[in-house]
Amino acid sequence: MAPSFESFTVLSQAVAVQVRQRNPKGTPAVLFLHGWLDHSHSFDWMLEHLPDAWQLVLLDFRGMGRSEHAPLGAQYSFPDYLLDVEAVLDDLRLNEVHLVGHSLGGIVSTAYAAVRPARIKSLTLIESLGPSGGGPEKARERLQGFLDDSHRPPHRKRYGTMEEAAARLRESNPTLTEAASLHLAKHGTESYEGGYAFRFDPRHRRRFGHAYDEAQWLAISSAVTCPVQLIHGSQGYVLSDTQASARKAALRIARPLTLSGGHHVHMEQPEAVARAIEYFIRGALERAAG
Template sequence: MTPFEPYVPLCPSTSQTVPVRGLRYHVRRWGDPALACAERPPLVMLHGWMDVGASFQFVVDALAAPRHVVAPDWRGFGLTEAPGTDTYWFADYLADLDALLDQLAPGQPVDLLGHSMGGNVAMLYAGIRPERIRRLVNLEGFGMPGNTPDEAPSRYRRWLDELKVPQRLRSYDSPQAVAERLCRNNPLLRPDRAAWLAQHWARRDEASGQWVILGDPAHKRVNPVLYRKEEVLACWQRIGAPVLWVEGDRTDVARWWGDRYPRTEFEARLAVVPRVERHVLSPAGHMLHHDQPEALARRIEAFLDAPGD
């Protein structure tokens, strides 16, 4: 296959490492911090599972007006340290975000955007610390199927069994092979964007010469803690900020969860959030920030810059 020519960013980012709860956290920044003010606070972007903060580059490039944007790599992803654990706990993402905001935007509200897992973290955090969020953007952070207590024994058993098995992620011969994998996963992803993402999604292992994914394999293990829908909704109900919900027209949640989490249940959950503006992008799938960054940027800017509280 002809090698992909990498995308060239219009607004290059800078990298920063900050201490967060005993870990060296990697944070990507775009724009001058001096651009931030009460009406246009820092925009903090939270990536999803098996992704990295650099994933938002195309959206940042599509913003019409310069803005101070910050995107961390979650613990165990990208260039942020892994905690050396065999299991990842969702509450740690909330605590990491809280500590990051204390450093990056002390004493001031921010605009918060999250994709997928990052959207789930953002929604919970906005209900737990409503005073810290001016406006909230959720990109396909649907949440998870609800669980019942009787599922606990089998979940714990599965977790214990998985602890006995080393977890691994596939490696690749070259960045081109990584880019081709990204394109197979998402047919809407442009080859140049895939080539650029591959350089941030993986790195060369000096010992083997292979390109390895920048994600701790322990992320693949099931979490023994059941998803408690009622607790999540209690947090969602307390979100004080206006919420922008954006999804892709090709996203099919039934492919992920079958009948365990029907679309009607998600609609009922989202109805508890006090103020929600909704949009669908087309053509776009779950990685809508890769598929339609220009259209998404327009929606984000219109929402963040609209008058009101």
């Protein structure tokens, strides 16, 4: 029987972040970071295929999943996610870890690996090659959107059944399978005023006042020193060839792995993605032992 997960919270700048951990004394340690408005349970099916001996750690970013929302009057920003990662690693006293990030989680993983290179031993990106901040000419428009959104009151939409909530997820992400959407809805909603509502803080839908333009993101990516693996879904998100090539070159990604599936390919092909992660991390460990 595979080891079970324990759940607990870690304070990240006074915000309680939900953490799940399996085999705390295992090795190597692998931290999984989920996508925007998702939660750590998006990795559940994939984790079943990873070695029992490994220490697996998952967190819900602040304002998502089972983590606490930011205080009233506060806003979310991209660096907040780096604070969450650092708080969890510090609390668990993990000085060396392998990162696996899906979508937003991959963007956070890349940025964290760039600024904490000694701490990150390998980086697996699932459907994630960086943000879409646009060029510097977008800066004024972005600030304007940030101010406009700050006046929108948070709204939590209610769904009569779990199936309705799952259907809403498929509207936003048409490649998501019915089984995957139900799993995400089951772990991402709570009973609310006679129905169900997603637990994520609706303030996450507001636009950030700042985003990295292409030159900034390439500089951050170029600072990553650990081995990097990229896993794509054949029907996943697509960047322009020029942009994708530049970003892969900055991260020194030689051969991305493309699997049949969409943006949540790790939920559609859990065993194949787990196998790729295990092979890649074992290779990184062997090269380090060298």
